[in-house]
Amino acid sequence: MRITAGEFKGRQLKPPPDRRVRATTERVREAWFNILAPAIKDARVVDLFAGSGVLGLEALSRGAHHVDFVELSEKSIRTIKANVAVLGVEPRTQLYRGDAIRFAQRLAEGAYDIALADPPYTTDQATRLLEVFRQCTFARVLSVEHRATLDCPGDETRRYGDVALTFCYAS
Numbered sequence: 001m002r003i004t005a006g007e008f009k010g011r012q013l014k015p016p017p018d019r020r021v022r023a024t025t026e027r028v029r030e031a032w033f034n035i036l037a038p039a040i041k042d043a044r045v046v047d048l049f050a051g052s053g054v055l056g057l058e059a060l061s062r063g064a065h066h067v068d069f070v071e072l073s074e075k076s077i078r079t080i081k082a083n084v085a086v087l088g089v090e091p092r093t094q095l096y097r098g099d100a101i102r103f104a105q106r107l108a109e110g111a112y113d114i115a116l117a118d119p120p121y122t123t124d125q126a127t128r129l130l131e132v133f134r135q136c137t138f139a140r141v142l143s144v145e146h147r148a149t150l151d152c153p154g155d156e157t158r159r160y161g162d163v164a165l166t167f168c169y170a171s
Contacts, residue, residue, distance in 0.1 A: 001054060004030045006061035008087055015052050016079040023052060024118055024145055028160050032143065033058055035158070035167070036114060039141060040064055043113035046139065048100035048129065053080035055116040060089055064114070068094045070103045101128055107138035110170070115139035121147045130154060130168060137170035144168075 003011045004026050015023050024032070032055075033040070041063040047056030048070050056067035069080050077097055084093050096103060100117065115138065119125035126146040130153060133142045144166050146152055148159050154166035 001052065002026065003054075003058055003061045005033065006058075006063065008057070008061040011061075011087060013052060013054055013057065013083045013086065014079055016073065016076040018073065018075045022118075022121065023054060025163070028145070028163050028165070029054070029058055031158070031160060032145070032165055033062055035165070036141070036143065037062070039114055044111075045114045045116065046070065046112045048104060048115060048117040049119045049125070050080055051076050051118060053083045055118060056093070057083060057087060057089070059114065059116065060087070060092055064092075066092050066094075068096060068112075070096045070098060070100045072097065072099055101125060101132060104129060104132045104138060105136075107136065109136055109138065110140070112139040113141070115142040117142070118145040121150075126150060126152055126166070130166070133168050140170045142168045 001013045042065045045059045045064045045067045050069040050071040126144050148162050148164040152166040154168045156167045158165045
């Protein structure tokens with residue numbers, strides 16, 4: 001697993017030692033960040049369901065100002081800490097241990113510029129997160145990765161094989 005573009009392009013990151021964690025493929029990640037490119041520079045980003053932290057670290061590599069990671073699994077938290085240390089970006093990050101949905105529910109309107117989320121495919125957390133966003137637009141843009149067969153009500157959905165990215169924008 002490696003960073004696809006920007007300051008840390010080509011740098012290798014570790015995946016969590018947990019087979020339940022499914023990393024976003026480089027192809028999908030590259031497409032995702034090309035879509036978000038106009039909004040990334042100096043952005044405040046939150047990486048929900050952070051896993052390895054690769055989405056947030058990709059955002060930093062492409063010019064985000066700061067990234068908050070939200071993750072529940074202790075194994076993933078250790079992996080995020082290691083990946084942040086490898087890139088030397090500790091001052092530009094904050095790690096929160098907890099449930100991503102509950103974290104999002106406590107956010108104020110406009111707390112972030114960009115929210116990235118890659119919830120487990122075997123749950124309904126993608127649609128639940130979109131519902132939370134509709135109640136309080138805690139970012140200018142929320143983008144969620146989910147299985148392509150899941151109908152996620154957003155403003156725009158792009159499909160990449162069996163993966164989809166749904167985007168919701170603050171009004």
